[in-house]
Amino acid sequence: MNIPVAHTDPRPLHGKVVLVTGATQGMGRDLARHLAGDGATLLLHGRDPGRLQEAVDAVRAAAPGAAVRGYLADLADLDQVREMAARVIDAEPRLDVLVNNAAAGGGSEPARRDVSRQGHELRFAVNHLAPYALIRALLPLLTASAPARVVNVASIGQTPVDFDDVMLERGYEGLDAYCRSKLAMIMSTFDLAEELADRGVTVNAVHPAHLMDTPGVRAYGLTPVVGTAEGVAPTARLITDPALAGVTGRYFDRFTDARAHDEAYDPAARARLAEITERLTRVDGGSAGAGAGRRRPGE
Structure with a gap:
């Protein structure tokens, strides 16, 4: 008598659902293809409908049989961030991993100060406020799917937040704004990790690689x-490595558990940033302190 043998899918992300923001180009698109090959159900975020559909089709072609779904939102608009989170919660049975990869770089006109839909400095809004708001909005699904992981794609470029000019209304420069926003992301990573430690959700930040060939790097003139592809492996490790299952509240420089900028370990600075972040991302939050500026092109 032949007894059927049960076969377990050996792929590390089989049965897991992963949301990757900024998945229509650069490292985000490469990461999505890699994760699909690891068996994940992929939720791809983008802000351009055409590019998003192209990314979904490309990942499906690279990993035949993979489940891939697209979610449209402009992260420069906190209302759209929350609306996308609501759509994910309504449509998806679980969410095992959230990768906050989307970013606004230094820009092709670094002296030009753009602002988000809510009137916040653009880099701070896209690189810090949006990921924070997305984590908060998706927490019910992440905790229900625990153990779950949040991976914040940060940068080795980190500049202290100027609490007297958070929105950089004086002496604006795009790369400087980017570096401040990425340190803010790391600071919130540490706070969220502490908060969620007993809820089965880990939160870590990673600098995936230095000066990758991305549109943002080229636009700035670097x-x-x-x-x-160099940035995929360090990022994917934080998603799949069993040895990192309980590791939280860390900043990784590629594969190395590293130390971020000193301000990330300053309790007073973290508390000030947390108050500002909560105020600006709450549903009825205003744009106090945002000042004048030009809106993101196309908005």
Whole structure:
């Protein structure tokens, strides 16, 4: 008598659902293809409908049989961030991993100060406020799916937040704004990790690679040093490595558990940032302190 043998899918993300923001280009798109190959159900975020559909089709082609769904939102609009989170919660039975990868870089006109839909400095809004708001909005699904992981794609470029000019209304420069926003992201990573430690959700930040060949790097006028594939492995490790299952509240420089900028470990600075972040991301939050500026192109 032949007894059927049960086969377990050996892929590390089989049965897992992963949301990747900024998945229509650069490292985000490469990461999505890699994770689909690892068996994940992929939720891809983008802000351009055409590019989002192209990314979904490309990942499906690279991993035949993979479940891939697109979610449209402009992260420069906190209302759209929350609306996307609501759509994910309504449509998806679980969410095992959230990768906050989307970013606004230094820009092709670094002296031009753009602002978000809510009137916040653009880099601070897209690189810090939006990921924070998305984590908060998706927490019910993440905790229900625990153990779950949040991976914040940060940067080795980190500049202290100026609490007297958080929205950088004086002496604006795009790369400086980017570096301040990425340190803010790391600071909130540490706070959220402490808050969620007993809820089965880990939160870590990673600098995936230096000067990858991305549109943002080229737009600023920098010369790429490595391809985007170089950033995939360190990021994917935080998603799949069983040894990191309980690791939370860390900043990784690629594969190394590293120390972020000193301000990330300053309790007073973290508390000030947390108050500002909560105030600006709550549903009825205003744009106090945002000042004048130009809105994101196309808005």
